[in-house]
Amino acid sequence: MKPNTTARRVLALLLVLTSLFSLAVPAAAYVNASSWVLVTLNEADLLGLLTDEMKDADMSEPINRLEMCYIAAIAYEKLTGNSPTPNRTDYFTDTDDPMICAAYEIGLVNGYADGSFCPEQNLTRQEFFVILSNLNRNVGMPLNLKSDFLTNFADRHKVGVWAEAAAQEMAGLGIVQGEVLGNMRYLLPESETSREQAIAMFLRCYKNANMFLQTDWITEEELEEMRAQAAAEAASSEAAQLVNYALTFVGKPYVFGANGPNSFDCSGFTRYVYAHFGYSINRVANDQVKNGTAISFNELKPGDLVCFSNTYSSSQWITHVGIYIGNGRIVHAANSTRGVTVDTITSGYYFNHYAAARRILK
Numbered sequence: 001m002k003p004n005t006t007a008r009r010v011l012a013l014l015l016v017l018t019s020l021f022s023l024a025v026p027a028a029a030y031v032n033a034s035s036w037v038l039v040t041l042n043e044a045d046l047l048g049l050l051t052d053e054m055k056d057a058d059m060s061e062p063i064n065r066l067e068m069c070y071i072a073a074i075a076y077e078k079l080t081g082n083s084p085t086p087n088r089t090d091y092f093t094d095t096d097d098p099m100i101c102a103a104y105e106i107g108l109v110n111g112y113a114d115g116s117f118c119p120e121q122n123l124t125r126q127e128f129f130v131i132l133s134n135l136n137r138n139v140g141m142p143l144n145l146k147s148d149f150l151t152n153f154a155d156r157h158k159v160g161v162w163a164e165a166a167a168q169e170m171a172g173l174g175i176v177q178g179e180v181l182g183n184m185r186y187l188l189p190e191s192e193t194s195r196e197q198a199i200a201m202f203l204r205c206y207k208n209a210n211m212f213l214q215t216d217w218i219t220e221e222e223l224e225e226m227r228a229q230a231a232a233e234a235a236s237s238e239a240a241q242l243v244n245y246a247l248t249f250v251g252k253p254y255v256f257g258a259n260g261p262n263s264f265d266c267s268g269f270t271r272y273v274y275a276h277f278g279y280s281i282n283r284v285a286n287d288q289v290k291n292g293t294a295i296s297f298n299e300l301k302p303g304d305l306v307c308f309s310n311t312y313s314s315s316q317w318i319t320h321v322g323i324y325i326g327n328g329r330i331v332h333a334a335n336s337t338r339g340v341t342v343d344t345i346t347s348g349y350y351f352n353h354y355a356a357a358r359r360i361l362k
Helices: 005-024 035-046 065-080 098-106 125-138 161-172 195-213 220-233 237-247 266-276 348-352
Strands: 179-181 184-186 293-295 305-309 318-326 329-333 340-344 354-359
Touching: 035 195, 065 098, 065 125, 065 195, 098 348, 125 161, 125 195, 125 348, 220 237, 220 318, 237 266, 237 318, 237 329, 266 318, 266 329, 318 354, 340 348, 348 354
Parallel strands: none
Antiparallel strands: 179 184, 293 354, 305 318, 305 354, 318 329, 329 340
8 A cells, every 4th residue: 555645744744853853952951051051062962072970960060170081082082083091090199080091191181280180179261271272282283373362351361371372272263252241351260160161162162173173284385394394304315205205195084904095094104105115114003113123212303103002902012103204293194084194293192102113214
């Protein structure tokens, strides 16, 4: 029997309305959440940025350092594809939480001078700005402050020197907009941040960083600067040529198991580049560390192979490789999110996961 067309249309309409309603109404029963933030909370939840504990928490209460640490680490993993797995869990005297330790290794958060982290301590707004700024640096976004973005805030003098650049960045990007009291706008850097306010600002930062990662952010001018730096630091013309060649693949996609030239995984990329200059190296990262001659971090020159461990598992095997290009940076096939790109190894994630370096070129 032919189905009732009218009934099918009604059912389809009901399914569409149900889907739209589910997007407009939070999936979780957020406690004491303001009406203005409900859609934002639901979006953050749909993106997978909120832990179950956060979804059940009182949104009107201040967010603490532990909670913010978890959100930042989750966002970092989603943006970069790098798993926040710590090498150690003994950094702090008052916590061995693996996510806190991973966020510390990455460079998202810091502890205090006495060796504590104070996970249950409420987060001030300026501490929050610094964490957001650290996230931007760790996804490769440049800090470009050409204007004073705090001039409109009556309490800008209360921003700590240590948080000045982060506050400028967050205001300049529109992540933080402050609060209007009377005829003046206030940043309130020393005050605590409610969970709902923190999630709202964090979601803006996350979406901005994600948009940045979807663009061809390395310009030809920047690539030319990298080539010049490599030529200045290289031990030979061959090394400079190898770096120039490797940089021509920036923007190519990462595909696991790919050997080039249109897509690569990390070891496929390094093997392909070295092969172009007549050097045969092993295929997988954990075997490439056996090629060439061992050198120290301080001996790195453009063209050297740089090896990393514990980048997607808790093993101490070599799990990632890249080619040093000078000025503390590598070119590498990073992950499926970022493809072939350039990153620093003098701080942040890759600094903390550095394992070895090998000189392949003669």
